[in-house]
Amino acid sequence: MSGAASALDWPAGPVLARDFAEWREAARRLIVRRVPPESIQWMQHAGDADLLSDVLADAGAANDAGAESAPHAAPALRVPRALMAMLECAACFRAIDRWAFLYRVLWRWQRGEQEVLSMADEDGARLQAMAKAVRREEHDMHAYLRFRERPEDKGAPRFVAWFEPAQDVLPQVAQHFVRRMGRISWMIATPDATVLWDGAQLHHAAALLRGPADIEDEGEALWLTYYRSIFNPARLNADLMHSHITTRFWRHLSEAAVVPEMVAQAATGARRTGQSKAVGRRSGTTIPVSAEQAQPEREQPRNLDECRRCELWQNATQAVAGQGPRHAKIMLVGEQPGDQEDLAGKPFVGPAGELLEWAMEQAGMDRRQVYITNAVKHFKWELRGKRRLHKTPAQREVLACHYWLQEELNQIGPGVVVALGSTALKSVLQDGGVNLKDYMDEPVQHEGRWVVATYHPAYALRVPDAQAREDARAAIVAALRTAWRLTQGGAA
Amino acid sequence: MELTDKLEILADAAKYDASCASSAAPKRSSEGKDGIGATNGMGICHSYTPDGRCVSLLKILLTNFCIYDCQYCVNRRTSNVPRARFSVQEVVKLTVDFYLRNYIEGLFLSSGIIQSADYTMEQLVAIARELREVHQFRGYIHLKTIPDADPALIEAAGRYADRLSVNIELPTQSSIERLAPEKSVHTIKLAMGAIRLKLDEKADEPKAPRFAPAGQSTQMIVGADASDDQRILSTAETLYGSYKLKRVYYSAFSPIPHSPKSVPLAPPPLLREHRLYQADFLLRGYGFQVSELLPQSGNLALDIDPKLAWALANRQHFPLDLNRADLAMIARVPGIGLLNAKRIVELRRMRRVRYADLSRLRCSMKKVAPFVITADYTPARDTTPSETLRRAMAERQQQLALWPELQAA
Numbered sequence: 037m038s039g040a041a042s043a044l045d046w047p048a049g050p051v052l053a054r055d056f057a058e059w060r061e062a063a064r065r066l067i068v069r070r071v072p073p074e075s076i077q078w079m080q081h082a083g084d085a086d087l088l089s090d091v092l093a094d095a096g097a098a099n100d101a102g103a104e105s106a107p108h109a110a111p112a113l114r115v116p117r118a119l120m121a122m123l124e125c126a127a128c129f130r131a132i133d134r135w136a137f138l139y140r141v142l143w144r145w146q147r148g149e150q151e152v153l154s155m156a157d158e159d160g161a162r163l164q165a166m167a168k169a170v171r172r173e174e175h176d177m178h179a180y181l182r183f184r185e186r187p188e189d190k191g192a193p194r195f196v197a198w199f200e201p202a203q204d205v206l207p208q209v210a211q212h213f214v215r216r217m218g219r220i221s222w223m224i225a226t227p228d229a230t231v232l233w234d235g236a237q238l239h240h241a242a243a244l245l246r247g248p249a250d251i252e253d254e255g256e257a258l259w260l261t262y263y264r265s266i267f268n269p270a271r272l273n274a275d276l277m278h279s280h281i282t283t284r285f286w287r288h289l290s291e292a293a294v295v296p297e298m299v300a301q302a303a304t305g306a307r308r309t310g311q312s313k314a315v316g317r318r319s320g321t322t323i324p325v326s327a328e329q330a331q332p333e334r335e336q337p338r339n340l341d342e343c344r345r346c347e348l349w350q351n352a353t354q355a356v357a358g359q360g361p362r363h364a365k366i367m368l369v370g371e372q373p374g375d376q377e378d379l380a381g382k383p384f385v386g387p388a389g390e391l392l393e394w395a396m397e398q399a400g401m402d403r404r405q406v407y408i409t410n411a412v413k414h415f416k417w418e419l420r421g422k423r424r425l426h427k428t429p430a431q432r433e434v435l436a437c438h439y440w441l442q443e444e445l446n447q448i449g450p451g452v453v454v455a456l457g458s459t460a461l462k463s464v465l466q467d468g469g470v471n472l473k474d475y476m477d478e479p480v481q482h483e484g485r486w487v488v489a490t491y492h493p494a495y496a497l498r499v500p501d502a503q504a505r506e507d508a509r510a511a512i513v514a515a516l517r518t519a520w521r522l523t524q525g526g527a528a
Numbered sequence: 529m530e531l532t533d534k535l536e537i538l539a540d541a542a543k544y545d546a547s548c549a550s551s552a553a554p555k556r557s558s559e560g561k562d563g564i565g566a567t568n569g570m571g572i573c574h575s576y577t578p579d580g581r582c583v584s585l586l587k588i589l590l591t592n593f594c595i596y597d598c599q600y601c602v603n604r605r606t607s608n609v610p611r612a613r614f615s616v617q618e619v620v621k622l623t624v625d626f627y628l629r630n631y632i633e634g635l636f637l638s639s640g641i642i643q644s645a646d647y648t649m650e651q652l653v654a655i656a657r658e659l660r661e662v663h664q665f666r667g668y669i670h671l672k673t674i675p676d677a678d679p680a681l682i683e684a685a686g687r688y689a690d691r692l693s694v695n696i697e698l699p700t701q702s703s704i705e706r707l708a709p710e711k712s713v714h715t716i717k718l719a720m721g722a723i724r725l726k727l728d729e730k731a732d733e734p735k736a737p738r739f740a741p742a743g744q745s746t747q748m749i750v751g752a753d754a755s756d757d758q759r760i761l762s763t764a765e766t767l768y769g770s771y772k773l774k775r776v777y778y779s780a781f782s783p784i785p786h787s788p789k790s791v792p793l794a795p796p797p798l799l800r801e802h803r804l805y806q807a808d809f810l811l812r813g814y815g816f817q818v819s820e821l822l823p824q825s826g827n828l829a830l831d832i833d834p835k836l837a838w839a840l841a842n843r844q845h846f847p848l849d850l851n852r853a854d855l856a857m858i859a860r861v862p863g864i865g866l867l868n869a870k871r872i873v874e875l876r877r878m879r880r881v882r883y884a885d886l887s888r889l890r891c892s893m894k895k896v897a898p899f900v901i902t903a904d905y906t907p908a909r910d911t912t913p914s915e916t917l918r919r920a921m922a923e924r925q926q927q928l929a930l931w932p933e934l935q936a937a
């Protein structure tokens with residue numbers, strides 16, 4: 037930076053920044069001229085400068101001059117939006133040197149010192165702390181500001197609040213209440229400024245009130261009733277309460293007045309039962325309803341749903357029974373319900389079900405003559421991240437659940453059973469040692485029925501190799517076609 | 529009965545429900561519109577009571593008449609408590625009035641079972657409908673769902689409410705059968721399953737009607753039966769996985785007036801509840817599994833937090849080089865939370881991480897020290913036995929915050 041250039045464009049002297057917009061304009065011009073932080077004196081109020089009024093007048097002139105010539109003369113300043121937002125937020129922090137500090141941050145960032153934004157950097161840590169304090173103040177004002185309702189004949193504003201924010205957050209907080217209150221009018225007064233919402237527009241004004249507005253508001257009594265009653269004396273922990281709301285805010289919260297009494301009551305007895313004294317004093321009543329009458333009328337759970345033959349019921353929503361006509365010619369047996377089936381209570385409703393549907397169509401199978409079920413009736417799964425992933429049932433679970441498959445076989449009496457996948461085949465043949473591949477070529481007779489074996493549709497969805505997927509689909513269609521032919525009296 | 533009296537009774541009856549959050553609702557605003565109310569997605573606590581819990585919602589029962597006889601519940605039919613019932617209008621009026629004065633973010637409405645599950649659920653839905661349709665209320669609404677109610681009513685509830693919850697209350701089927709004879713794990717799970725199906729449907733089909741945008745949650749009471757923390761957390765894990773719950777709330781059993789013999793007389797330590805929340809946070813936010821936190825049956829340690837307990841039991845992963853480890857592993861270091869883990873990874877894109885950085889990030893140095901390696905620091909490897917570390921880092925037994933998400937983990 038050449039001293040001559042800076043002397044020309046920017047004579048030394050205070051720079052006035054009454055708000056962030058002014059600071060940003062000034063900072064933009066200073067940065068592109070490479071004026072270092074040490075050589076700028078920032079001023080917050082014009083009035084601060086009584087002693088410096090001469091200097092200020094000069095600076096003001098310089099400000100104006102700069103505004104006209106600078107944007108073209110100097111290279112444009114590019115500041116990422118996130119950084120600008122951060123600076124704007126921190127600018128609401130009430131510190132005498134806020135403008136100088138923000139300028140130093142901007143200056144360092146412009147020189148490539150990106151760590152100026154990191155908590156691990158000294159300036160970065162301060163910047164973040166300032167922004168955090170501002171956000172915190174905003175949050176606290178959202179939370180602890182209380183409106184009192186004025187009598188209707190008083191006209192607008194209908195609601196009035198007094199608040200003493202420790203940082204300059206009134207403008208943004210006003211926006212929050214604009215969103216919250218719709219067309220209802222309100223006013224927020226603070227020691228140095230006032231905002232008023234007339235139901236359609238915000239108006240900003242200087243301080244109008246000197247303290248909290250004293251308005252009789254019946255709503256407040258109801259609120260205290262609620263506050264007292266929602267407290268559980270059995271959990272008394274007043275320190276924790278104070279650690280959440282700083283004393284500064286308690287002063288203006290009406291509930292602060294009843295806290296000592298609540299704490300005292302809790303310490304002397306109410307603690308035992310958790311009930312508030314006011315409620316305990318009232319006379320109570322039991323409800324004269326007999327146990328039988330109280331039992332909700334539930335659909336009689338199917339016996340299957342009460343099955344505890346193995347542990348799988350515990351983590352499942354419900355047992356999923358088979359579906360289909362009572363005397364179906366074909367029974368398709370899958371492995372077990374999946375995530376969707378478990379929720380819906382129906383077999384094959386997920387993606388595998390779609391594939392099966394498609395295969396049946398391809399095979400010319402009449403859906404209305406098919407009964408679809410699973411070898412195991414409860415969903416067995418394990419958690420992967422946030423999802424329930426299918427887990428193959430253990431042989432003992434397959435054996436335990438065979439009981440239900442047998443019931444279905446007895447009731448439906450299909451002539452042909454299609455075992456979809458190895459678990460199904462093991463269950464149908466009641467032999468944990470069988471190998472699916474050995475049974476895929478030809479149907480076999482078992483207990484007086486034809487058993488056709490093929491892949492589980494999920495396999496045809498999952499196997500990574502595209503060709504293998506194609507083959508698996510074709511095999512399933514072929515098996516269904518065979519099964520269908522068998523029911524029509526065709527040969528194996 | 530006056531409105532104040534009803535409020536007194538029906539708020540007192542609702543205070544055993546731990547749920548309070550008003551977060552996760554989509555952003556809504558009333559700017560330039562008829563009606564009132566906004567949500568900002570984050571939730572706001574408007575006050576705290578001397579039990580350290582926040583007030584963010586008007587949490588009340590529609591009525592504390594109840595024909596069920598759940599032993600842990602103060603409103604059970606055999607309990608001798610004063611009874612009251614709000615009208616639909618009264619709940620609506622209270623909600624709007626409190627909201628306008630900025631006392632609350634919305635309504636959390638629950639109810640005893642009167643007449644039948646369906647009848648009760650209809651009333652709850654009527655209140656939410658009136659708030660949304662007549663008053664155009666855009667604040668937060670959480671409805672406690674009655675599990676046995678008709679699925680059509682649950683669907684209607686989801687149209688008006690931001691969040692639905694079905695409370696499982698106890699972690700095992702046998703406890704539910706014993707302590708809540710009219711309830712059924714089966715219908716509870718079916719209700720949760722039905723809600724999840726609707727949520728999934730909405731997620732896949734954005735044009736489907738609005739349904740509980742802030743998801744579903746549940747509550748488990750801790751210490752009313754003999755279940756240990758492993759059982760409780762496993763049940764929570766199962767519920768998270770099956771029904772995609774947003775939250776499981778844990779509520780330390782509170783002694784109730786005229787307590788029946790079937791439930792304990794004394795409450796469990798509140799610290800146990802706090803540890804469960806911490807562990808739950810590790811399950812949801814940090815990718816921990818219950819089997820890692822509690823490989824065997826039993827309870828979480830009370831003297832140290834679950835993350836520290838895990839690290840002390842798994843010293844083979846430590847000390848961890850903060851300049852090389854991946855984010856998930858850094859977040860597993862005791863004293864470093866998710867946010868700081870991210871900051872560390874960001875910082876090291878610019879330069880090497882040094883020991884002093886950690887204290888500037890306000891990590892708990894006592895906790896961090898034995899578990900990390902930085903550019904300028906290596907702890908004496910494996911020389912301090914875990915037991916010694918544990919004694920050095922154990923917290924004095926004290927009541928702690930019940931809402932871990934409000935604190936840095």
Ligand code: SF4
Pocket residue numbers: 340343344345346347348349355412413414433436437440
């Ligand atoms: S999987 Fe089968 S055997 Fe096991 S509990 Fe469920 S229905 Fe019974």
